[in-house]
Amino acid sequence: MPITIRDVAKRLNLSITTVSRALDGYDDVSEETRQRVRQAAQEMGYFPNQAARHLRRQRSDAIGYILPATQPRFADPFFSEFIAGLGDEAAQHQVDLVISTAPPDSDQEKWLYQTWVQGQKVDGVILHRIRLVDWRIDYLIQAGFPFVSLEKPLPEGDFTYIEVDNRNSVAAMVQHLRERGYQRIAYIGGPETLKIQAERFAGYQAGLEKAGFAYDPKLVAAGDMTSPEGYRQALQILHLPQPPDAFICVNDETAFGVMHAVDEAGLAVGPEVGVAGFDGVQTAGYSQPPLTTLDQPVYDIARHLVGMLLAELNPESQPEHQFVIVPKLLERQSTCGRVGDHCRHGAGTEPQP
Amino acid sequence: MPITIRDVAKRLNLSITTVSRALDGYDDVSEETRQRVRQAAQEMGYFPNQAARHLRRQRSDAIGYILPATQPRFADPFFSEFIAGLGDEAAQHQVDLVISTAPPDSDQEKWLYQTWVQGQKVDGVILHRIRLVDWRIDYLIQAGFPFVSLEKPLPEGDFTYIEVDNRNSVAAMVQHLRERGYQRIAYIGGPETLKIQAERFAGYQAGLEKAGFAYDPKLVAAGDMTSPEGYRQALQILHLPQPPDAFICVNDETAFGVMHAVDEAGLAVGPEVGVAGFDGVQTAGYSQPPLTTLDQPVYDIARHLVGMLLAELNPESQPEHQFVIVPKLLERQSTCGRVGDHCRHGAGTEPQP
DNA sequence: CTTGACGCCCAAAACGTTTTGGGATAATAT
């Protein structure tokens, strides 16, 4: 039913070859014919069939991203920023973004990657939430399929990725909390299979050591990076005989839940219990109190990843392959401090005399 | 380079026809051969080329969604839930989700829809943030292309959509605020071209009238559904000679910004100034104070939309085409009320004696 | 006048499937 190249050719008494080449801007078709073809195509509303084009060109002009959805209900502002970044950059380069969701390490995930990679549904994929042992990496390498990742892949090799300095920045966060007078710092992490969890937790431990704080396993809990889990885990920890006076969370989403728990326990987030997140999600600036966090430019990272992947696909100029991003510590009122009157500093109100 | 059906056929000394039909489960191939084919395909890691399959089958097993990204930086938890819902349901039905972003009513948007629709990149599309005059609807109808939408399309016709009762629910929100003792209610809306803006604003007006409040245009502002804009607009309104004592916002994201502004103006969100949102985004339950909002099950709506679209594509059973969803008013502390001591009711702490 | 180059165009092949319309063999019915 739709208009094909053949229809356009017939109307102009040209071969489909010429129509194709005219539209693609080859120089072996006269300027006049090119105009005629353009005009006719426009008038007839001709748009090339994508499947046919992909088949012949052997590329799809699409890149893929599979959301590691651990649970049915999946809502994290991190992803909307991430996907918006991917989508914006992809759109700018005229490639499509194909996304799907699958639980990490599930059969479904495996099947998805295989159909996409071996079925050549997309030209490259974007990886994220790397696991400590991650079949995806091995598979993509073995298949020789282009990919970029947020977080450095573990195997040796010359990969293209953006790495976030998790360890040092979380350690710096511990330091920050210490300076604000917090003494007993808990850590609410994510699934232990995740690389970021391992790194951020390592940063927590390193920070404790450097600050001269003892490490207490009772103050550590593993969530799933959602606020409900953050809430639950924090409640548990707050009911310990010796509760903490601060929480470092693996991400902002967890931290929101933790703040809620602290509040519900009748404690003031900030003056009494510090809470810090990781991500720098936009809403973190508008929670009450605003959340101290390690801000990583998620949107820009996503755009950059797409750019790097597309550069990889283009046999042209090869820019840098690796980037390290150092998150910025945004000090806000959720860690305003237990000593002195740091609270509300820089928030528009004057310090009390 | 990748394994094709021809390779599998060659190895088994079969025709490609038989291999294809064996894998697709036709019954005109013997059980034994089917097994052999399955086995070989598995061993060789054969996955059919998607482009070839699409071309021949004349369908892509993909559905499309174009994010109406009004600004470069685009982060709204609404969308992560929405997209997660789309992705989950799509994945469950073994279809892919293709997404891209384009500013509403831009040339880019037009081009995108055309390549997708006429180029048959996807089998159907999902529409959202319907405009009061929306070329997309007209275009899709005229092209005879399957689509479903969140929000009812304006033209007459038997469309498939999910409608949210914006008008009545916002009116009910006004009523709620009145009951809580708020007297002067402002409204921070979205772009005037949007259907939801028109409807929610109409609800606001209807609610005022029913409550016996006067309508004051000075208390109405148009944002862009982001928290920074909510913040800015609210600040302006708060500086009026006769500032409001409550805000109704077109969405939660806006409300977060408004709460921030109220706080910064030295007023207490809840006891002094009520703030209400719309969407029921997860983080709304974890803001301080938690945000009163009209909760619509975004994730489920998204899943449902995909289900409806796929049903539409299948010439089989035709379930219902239209749904009306009534958002649930979640009363939280951001509208705890000016009269009496409603505050913190049901939040785990005892009312003061 | 011939040769080569150039400008413009095209027929046919190819991309890798699925689908169509039988064909061959064996089993069963007449």
Place this chain on the structure above:
DNA sequence: ATATTATCCCAAAACGTTTTGGGCGTCAAG
């Protein structure tokens, strides 16, 4: 013994492009 029917299988067409490898004039150079 022949016709009919199942049971398996296959060659070829089709899907709609892009790419390959010329072909056919015309014009300038030899």
